[in-house]
Amino acid sequence: MAVYTYFGSMSAIVREIVHDGFARLKRLFDLVEATDDPVADMALLGRVYRHNAITNRHVFEVMFGGSSLAGFALTEEDRQHGRYTLTTVVDCAYRCTAAGRFRPEDPVLKAHHMWLGVHGTVLLDVGGYLVPPYDASRCFESQLVSLMIGAGDDPASAVRSVAASGRRFDAGFGQAIQEVVPRPGAGDDAEENPRHHPREAAP
8 A cells, every 4th residue: 555655554644643633733723813811712722622623533532542543552752742732721821820810820730720621521522421401512611611710710700701712713713723624524423413513502
């Protein structure tokens, strides 16, 4: 097979898919412009993370070791490779702290908390574990607010900023994403299942 001329083995092919998945995630994060509301920016990063996962869920599962292709398993080097995508979240956490929205201690740890919280919710979303009345979108919206409050934000301000991030996504950010990651085809269940829409109205 000609592809082996370039990659040498199936494991090398899958590793390239994983690395490309992280590169795509970084390109999507780079679309989030810094504004005077860094908490809204942080929430928008979470929305982008979710969108990337649910529209590329098979790659997402392999990226984080939740699935195996052709016997491929992530090495420690593979796991560390993708950590560079967290730098965008760390930078945003520092801006949230500088703006007085997050408590001043350890912005890097707060960025990790954002990653842990969003990733866990998204993983359950992709796996189909979140069902009405506590469906994926309802849980995700609540999780975003809870993460911001947990980092030190005022509850009312957190609600406003998370809502603002949703409006930014709906107002055209989603179209910009499609230029980086094409929308799934009509046969993909991300289109067929409304649970997989990036933003749904919470009940």
